[in-house]
Amino acid sequence: MNRREFIKKGSLTALGVAGLPYILPSGRLFAATGARKVNHVVFCLFAGGVRNWESVQKAEGNLMPNILSGSEAISSDLVGSMSNLPSSPLSSSMQSMGTLFREFRFSSGPTGHYNGHTTALTGQHTSTALNLRAAPDMPTIFELYRKHNSPSTSATNAWWVSHSNNLYPLLNYSTHPNYGPAYGANQIAPTQLFQGSSLDALGPEFSIDPDIQSELERLTHFSNSQFDIPFSAAAGLENTVEGREQIQAFLSQMVQAAQSGQHINPWSVPSGMNGDMLNVFYAEEILKEFKPELLVVNMFGVDVAHTNFTGYCDNLRRADWAVAHLWNTIQNTPGMANDTLLIVAPEIGRNANPNTIVDVNGRAALDHTTDDAVSREIFCLMLGPAGIVQANQSIQTVTGESIDIVPTIADALGFGSEVSGILPGRVLQEAYV
Template sequence: MTLSRRKFLGGLGAATAAAAIAPLVRTRRAWGGGNATRRIVIVGIGGGLRTREALGMAEGATMPNLFGRVPLIGGFGSGDAGDPVIAPEYAAAAPALVLPPPRATPLHADGALVTNLRYAEGPPGHLQGHACLVSGAYNQLENRADARLPVPTIFELHRKAAGAPATDAWYLNVPGGFYRALSSSGAPGYGPTYAGAYLSPPALLSPLVSIAATGVRDLDVSNGFTLPTIPRDPAEDAAARGLTAVLDGNFPRYPADGVTVRADEADVAAIHDHLAEIFADPTYQAFFPDAFGIGVRADDGGVDATADALTVFHAERVLAKFQPSVLALTLLDIDACHDSFNGYLRGQQIADACVAHLWRFIQSTDGLRDETTMIVLPEHGRHLFGNGQHPDSYGRSGIDHGQGDDGDRDVWMLALGPDVAAGTVVAPTGVTQSGRSSGRYETIDAVMTAMTLLGHGDVMASELALGGARPGLVIEEVLR
């Protein structure tokens, strides 16, 4: 009879099981009791971001808010990197970017930066990369909306260990795709009961402004997520359908065996009320040109928000309303690089501005400022070579990902927060662990470090080992 690793370790008892997984786990310092971190925010920069552009600034300073203008890794240039190198034909055809002025001091000076992190195992794909960021485990997930991790997510680990409600753990990303699957896992003892609240921000719903401003109708999300239908008005009926789509998209009617998030009535009501409040607020429309200021210049002179700007806006609203202990978000504007190298460079500028805006919001908000640790890292990189598609006048073509070369796997991590050693820039080598061949810190270590600061490091290591995954290490070099 074949006995699964989980059943085998689970039957050993706590002490014996701990001894069995000891070769996989290296703990050099105990965290969780005396640290100041009470909540973690994990920002996954999706779309495939190479260190060549981000840290090496080979095409100019594409992320000045995070990294400044002087290259942080060698081999690609020195001195002031200057503005991003955008091909003139692209610049002439594309709408202008709208970005706030960059920070006077880059964020890495206020935090800790690991410049040689390694996404060491698993396919360099979007679902697989983000699954690693929300679980601390490399994986072989298929690109399916019903994919389930074999180990618990950070949302489930926290909710079960802390007895926390669904509103204390959130996952936000762009609309569509298969990311909804990452709010819960298929791990025994976990699943939808402990899933994170999932929010996929939609595009702007301009017809809702007239509803809120004129008072013709009141929003009603208590009965099938619809709006009243008297008096009849085509624009407002369209708005009703739009809001219904928003709510249905974030609270899908799955069959019992396909549900990804199961929350009690109070949690569901709180989340529904939160969404209705946002989309009934006229300032939701005015926010981007008047305050957020991240996007592309519209024909009327305003600002069209990008998907990343919308995601960060909603992340800030969730943080303000619920102050959750765990929040993860996916930024994907960079994923233009398959057919547009220039779009890829612009996507980096947008992600950079969005991350800076999010951290500024955290630092300006009571209850978040001194208790939040934010971890920022790419899901994975991109190939070292172009795909030959749509070359620009500089000869730069699109770039894919997925083959697993060093361009795919060399990434970085930026940590900010009360327990972080500010001003640290490191590239550790000689990191040892059973099953680790990279000799470097890895993506799974970034997640383990965050969860250890929250007090869940031991249970995470145990659950990962039970699920057959190699647990990450704590990156002590970035901590005070």
């Protein structure tokens, strides 16, 4: 039986076998000793490599009006190529609500997307020896959180929402001997899971069989089996039926909604929703269903910059709007409103000098290479409850770097002292009141 036939018979075309999420253990962990600043953290790895010139420096006008304050007009040659977006979901810019580090840095390691993601999620510098087919050797923020957080925390409280299943699920957990898969997050690539290309290939005649729930359960159990480790080997962790059943029901609901067309454009964006918007939409659905204490979501739409500068600018605007929608959802979700820290940062920047590819507006495209200082320049935005995060603060000097995000998350969730000995970065105290 070939893969196409299997998917038809299994009624999982919208999912795709490669898109199955990890369903992880939950149960008793180690107690944290520090006081929490908030009970939820959402970290958004923003857009897939953004040059500061087009973002915080506004070289082409304010392409990010939802995140950044200011009404600088977009360069006239780009205006006609920009997508039609709804009005802002927010009453003011996110910069006015939080602290913007205008000159953040990815200070060490190759300026590749995977290197940048690895640094952001482990709090460790990467090197040229990074294995793109293996998990990192140092623990991720998911492992640190799940091992050192409070005793009652379930695995449904930790989610890694990646834009694809290419390399990024590897960042769920490390090969570190003291951590590993027992301490990972629930990982999902929703645009492949629910919007997969295999569905398009089958065409409109395809429909889901009534037994989709049982098939989902069978394949989810297969995915979950790698985490069925002995009690003694899991530091007291054990799987719970409740967590699996909740995730199972959520997946089934998302599949049915996607198949019925409800997820084609749920935000009613006039120009339609791109992959970044859809990834954030599904992250929001997870937030509303599970109210996790830790969720990381990434975006990748602006990576068209390698061949299309105008498309890069347009997708930067769309990513900006999506992040504003994410913050608005957080603030309107009971249990997360006024109790969530949102961190937004690109993983890497882009080169000062363009390559030789020119788009329809005569604009040259942009790559990202290790020997270019501008490709290490990024920004970081932090928002949180009043009285916790300083509002309307813009830090102009070179302050902070990507290895500081993990210790900042650990500090916010109250287990910073437990992990400070293995993290080279520091807490971004400048953002706090």
